[in-house]
Amino acid sequence: MATYILKRLLAMIPTLIIISVIVFVLIQLPPGDIISANLAALQQQGMEVSTEQIEALRAQYNLDMPLPLQYFHWVFNFMQGDMGYSIKYEQPVxxxxxxxxxxxxxxxxxxxxFTWTLAIPIGIYSAVKQYSFGDYLFTVxxxxxxxxxxxxxxxxxMYCAYTWFGISVGGLFSPEYAEAPWSxxxxxxxxxxxxxxxIVLGTAGTASIMRVMRANLLDELSKPYVVxxxxxxxxxxxxxxxxxxRIAINPFISTIGWLLPTLISGEAIVSIVLNLPTTGPLLLQALLSQDMFLAGSFLxxxxxxxxxxxxxxxxxxAVVDPRIRYE
Amino acid sequence: MSIDTILSIRGLSVMFKTEIGEHLAVNNVSLDMKRSQTTAIVGESGSGKSVTAYAMMRLIQAPGKITSGQIICTPAQQESFDVLQLADNSDALYHLRGGLMAMIFQEPMTALSPVHTIGNQVMEAILTHQSVTKAEAFELACAMLDRVGIADASQRMQQYPFEFSGGMRQRVMIAMALVCKPQILICDEPTTALDVTIQAEILALLKELKETIQISLLFITHDLAVVAQIADQVMVMNQGRVLETGSVRQILNDPIHPYTQNLIAAVPGMKQQDRLRPVSNKPDPTDYPSYSLIPVKGDRQVALPVSLIPEEYHL
Known part of the structure; x- marks a missing residue:
């Protein structure tokens, strides 16, 4: 088991190196950079910016270096825990x-x-009582x-919570707690x-996991070992x-890994609507404004x-399925 | 019904509802199993032999349904009772499954749970039916695995089915079935998925077990060679109906029913050069002409109109 984990950890290194190159190329791909974007905004407001000032700014953020050097700079700082400086927010990332x-x-x-505690029991019920009234109801x-x-x-x-209970539900905290220390x-x-x-983020997932659990379990129920x-x-x-x-649930365990990124990127719109202080809206802003350190660090x-x-x-x-453990 | 009959099926019918109509998978089947003997049910795929066996343990599930019949079971030193009259979820029914009757299956590769150890699965049978501690169950399971020819039983108990070969898995299945000392063991094509040498080993094991622990076997197979080796009584089934019953010698040497004759003629021989003959042309399964079983000479029965039964068999 320990060697298995060690092997997997080592295999992560090349994966992450490749990802870092792709991320860096991606955030460099759009024409221009944040300086030129800012410059355009300043010039629209009628401000004069001299070429020296621009060059100084570029040098400050290492934007004057050749790209490979910029990359190594970025990765090296990242590994030391310094993710750079967000130019748009004027704060360290x-x-x-x-x-x-x-x-x-x-x-x-x-x-x-939420998804699992709701979807898996319903999926089990739907499979065991296949074609019953309850099964059809949950399917609908x-x-x-x-x-x-x-x-x-x-x-x-949000509308219901506001009209019926009179509570404002945007964000994760009431205004008086937003800046307060943890208590x-x-x-x-x-x-x-x-x-x-x-509930909002869980609902879509609930439906699909429910259906998948039902299908998986129906497959397993007809297996000879059940007889x-x-x-x-x-x-x-x-x-x-x-x-x-026990066997039908295994595929869900393998989905935990890729559920995380879908939840993070899938929630961007919901987060904007609900005004949540999560990563989705910030990532969107960073990409829109070409705030490369912020966007890159995020990705x-x-x-x-x-x-x-x-x-x-x-x-x-590997813990729950011996067939994987021994391979 | 004589005293040495352990199980007597009378007029059993099992119906499956399908999209093309109701299909009578088992049609008015009667069968007597003699105590401590081996009864074989022979027939092609779809003849209803497995369904008959599943009905004996009340394992038929929707869309199948037992529509009529009696299954009178007379365990040693106990009152007879009708298996079909037991209430669903009654203790008696759960005792019957595994405690009184046990079953081994065709596919030892998939009949064991892939994610539980052998020990877990064998011990589960013991813990379900006997009030013993886990340590005692472990000892009993080890002893039984050892009995069916698995070396290092206590080591092997910790292993998973995928670490066992097909023949070894079938031995585990046999151990799991016999560990609660059932009186009837149903073998649903137990050697079909195994290669010939392993098949011979498993048959020898079953024969030896039958003689030493006095168990009554119901052996379901399409393989007449296996029947010749292990059976005492034989019942030939086709299209859900019994066509002929008798002793193994009578059926194999002297078949009366044309279907049985075809079945025996379809066994490939070493010198055979021609194409094998098909056993029969299958009629539509929803259409079943009915002949009832007629007793003939030598304590045997055959489902033919009297006019077609040769004179010398007439009583």
Whole structure:
């Protein structure tokens, strides 16, 4: 097991190197840079900027170096934990990014838990009681959930929460807690706000996981080992959870890894609608304004999270499935 | 029904609802299993032999349904009862599955759960039916695995099915079936998926076990060579109906029903040069002409109109 994890960790290194090159090329691809974008804005306002000033700015951010050198500079600083300086926000990237990344992970984990605790039992029920009234009902609800755009659901939920309960639900905190240091009441405030993004982001996933769980379990239910267990006299409830559910659930464990990036990029629109302090809107802004250090650091961190998530799900899978462990 | 009959099926019918109509997979089947003997059900795929066996343990699931019949079981030193009268979810039914009757299957590769150890699965059978501690169950499981010819049983208990060969897995299945000392063992084509040498080993093991632990075997197969080796009584099935019953010698040496004759003629021989003959042309399964079983000489029965039964068999 330890050698397996070590091997996987080593295999991550070339993956991350390749990703870093791609990320760097991608953020350099659009013509111009943030200086020229800023310059255009300044000139529109009628301000004169001398060529020397521009060159000084470029030098300050290493933009005058040849590209490969810029790349090594960026990677070297990144590895030391210095992610550069956001020109648009005029702050170090480190101070901008960590809090948002933290909230993103919290929301992602919350909606993942929401999705699983809802979808997997329903999927099991639908498979065991295939073609029953309940199965059809959940299928309809599931398809509705799948078909509803999440920003729409966010707007509806916000409207309902506001008109019926009189609470403002934008953001993750009430205004009085937004800048306050962490305390019990701030955590409680977070919990009272997090349910809307949790439901909104979880709903689409719930529907598809429900359907996949149903299909997986139906496959497993007709396998000979289930008949063997029935012929052994194992009671139905124990039988279903010990054998087919245990195997039908494995594919979901392997999806944890790539669920993380979809939650992070998929929530951008929802985050804008709900005014959440997560990574999605900031990443969008950074890309729009060609704020290369901010955008690059974001993409790089997301990639690292994804690769780590993959490793995590592979390890979990090896723990629950002996067939993988021994290969 | 004489005293040495352990299981007696009377008029069993099993219906499957399909999109093209109702299909009678088992049609008015009657069968007597003699205690401590081997009864073989022979037939092609789709003849209803497995469905009959599944019905004995009440393992038929929707869209299948047992529509009529009786399955009278008379365990040693116990009152007889009708398996089909047991309530769903009753303790008696769960005791019957695994405790009184056990089953081994055609595909040892998939009949064991891939993510549980052998020990876990064998011990589960013990813990389901007997009130013993886990340590005792472990000992019992080891002893049984050892009995069916698995070396280093306590080591092998920790391993998973994919670490076993096909023949070894079938041995595990046999151990798992026998560990609760059932009185009836149903073998649903247990050697079909195995190669010939392993097949011979498994048959020898089953024969030896049958003689030492006095178990009654129901052996389902399409392989007449296997029937010749292991069976005492034979029942030939086709299209869900019983065509002929009798002792193994009677059926194999002296078949009365044309279908049985075809079946035996379809066994390939060493000197055969021609193409094999097909056993029969299959009629539409939803259309079933019915002949009832007629007793003939030598304590055997055949499903033919009296006019077609040769004179010398008439009672």
């Amino acid at each position: 480190n101070t901008l990014i960590w809090e948002r990344l933290g909230y993103t992970v919290i929301i992602a984990v919350a909606s993942l838990l 609800i599931g398809l509705l959930g799948l078909a509803t755009p999440s920003f729409m659901l966010a707007l509806i939920l 019990l009441s701030k955590t409680a405030d977070l919990l009272s706000h997090i349910w809307i993004p949790m 063997t267990a029935r012929a052994k006299g194992v009671r139905p409830l124990k039988l279903i959870f010990k054998y087919p559910v 790089m961190l997301l990639s690292i999270l994804t690769v780590l998530g993959m490793l995590l799900s592979d390890i979990l899978l």
